[in-house]
Amino acid sequence: MNRGVGTSGKSQRRLQLSPALVITLTIFIDITGFGMIIPLLPFYAATFQAGSTALGVLVASFAIMQFIFSPILGRVSDNVGRRPLLLLSILISTASFVLFALANSFPMLLLSRIIAGMATETGVAQAYVADTTEEKDRVKGIGRLGAALGVGFIVGPAIGGFLSAYGFWAPGLAAVALTSLNLLFVFLFLPEPAKRRYSFVQSESKSGVSYARKLRAALTKPLIGPTLGISFTITLAFAAIPVIVPLLTISFFNFGSIEMSYVFVYIGIIQVILQGFLISRIVKGVGEQRLLAFGPLLMTVGMFLMPLLQNIAIFLASITMISLGVGMVDTVIPSFISKRTPADEQGGMLGVANSVSTIARVPGPLIGGSVFELWGLLASFFLSGTLLLIAFGAGCRVFHACRRISDSAQILQTDSTQLGI
Secondary structure, eight states: OHHHHHHHHHHHHHTTSOHHHHHHHHHHHHHHHHHHHGGGHHHHHHTTTOOHHHHHHHHHHHHHHHHHHHHHHHHHHHHHOHHHHHHHHHHHHHHHHHHHHHOOSHHHHHHHHHHHTTOOHHHHHHHHHHHHSOHHHHHHHHHHHHHHHHHHHHHHHHHHHHHGGGOTHHHHHHHHHHHHHHHHHHHHHOOOOTTOOOOHHHHHHHHOOOHHHHHHHHHHSTTHHHHHHHHHHHHHHHTTHHHHHHHHHHHHHOOOHHHHHHHHHHHHHHHHHIIIIIHHHHHHHHOHHHHHHHHHHHHHHHHHHTTTSOOHHHHHHHHHHHHHHHHHHHHHHHHHHHTTSOGGGHHHHHHHHHHHHHHHTTHHHHHHHHHHHHHOHHHHHHHHHHHHHHHHHHHHHHHHHHHHHHHHHHHHHHHHHHTTO
C-alpha cells in the first residue's frame, strides 16, 4: 500500500511543473549541448587534415543515422510513449558527446557524429506537443520548441566558442555534463501525455507496415505529399550550409572557431525572435500555406546574395533571410502535417516527415563540399539557390491547392445551408 502511495507521490511531483515548460526546457538544454560543438566541426576536422569533402562526410553521417532512426523511434513512441524515447535519445546524445570530447582521430570524430544521429529528441518532442495541444494552439506550441532551439543556438555556440580556447575536448565535456543534467530533468519532471498511451499490439495492428509503405502512403496524400517534397528540397539545399558557409567565412573574412560561433549565436537570436514572438502572429495574419512559399523565397534571395560581394553587411543580411525562411518552414511543416493526420498516427507521420528531411541532409553536405572543391564558391551557393527556387514553386502549388479545397468546402457548406441540410 505504501508503495502505491509512493508511486503516486512521484507522479504528483513530476506533474508540478507544466509539461509545456518541461518539454521546452528539455529541448533548450539538448540544443545548447548540440550547439556547443556544431560550429567547431570544420575546425576540429581540420586538425585531422580533413578537407571540404571529408567535412561533408562528417555532416552527412549524422543525417544518415537520423534518416534511419527518426521514423523508427517516432513509431516506437506511438507504441510505448514519448517519455521513454526522450530518455533513450538523450542517453544516446550523451554517449556521442563523450566520444567527441575524447576524439584523437578523424574516424573517432566521425563515430561521435554517427552515434549522435541515432538520437531524435526534436521529433519526439514535436509529437509530445501534438499530443498536448489543440489544433488551434499547435503552431504556437511547436513555435515554442523552435524558440527553445533558437535560444540553445545562442547559448551553446557562445559557450562552445569560449571553451574551444582550451581545446576541443572542453566543449565536448561541457556538452556531456549538460545532457546528463537533461536526462535527470526529464526523468524527474516530464510526465507521459495523458492523451496517448497506446499498447504496442494495438498500434501495430492498426499500422503494422514497413517504413517504405508508410512513406509511399504519405507521398500519395494530396497535401502531405507535396509538403514532404518541399521539406526534402529545402533541406537538401540548406544541408550544405554547415559546410559552405564556414568555408566562405574563412575565405572572405578569415574567421576562426570563435567568430564562427558568433555566427551561430546570431542565427539563434533570429530564431528566438521569429519563433518565440512572431511566428504565431504571422501565421494568423497570412496563414500556414503562404509561409510554405514565402519561407523558401526568403531563403532563395539570401542564398544567391551571400557569395556575390565580400562584405560583412551583405553576409549578415543573407544569413538573416536564410534563417527567417528556414525558421518559418520548420515551424509550419510539422503543424501543417499534424493537422492532416489522425491522432494515433501523428508520431509515426512526424517521424516520416523528419526522416524525409534528414535523408536530404545526406547528399546535401556531400554535394556542397564537393561542388565547392571542384567548381568554387559561387557554384555551391547557386546550386542551393536553384533548389530553393524549386521549393518556392512547390509551395505556391500547395497554397493554391489549399485555396481550391477551402473554396470547394465553402461552396458545399453554402449549398447545404440553402437546401436546409
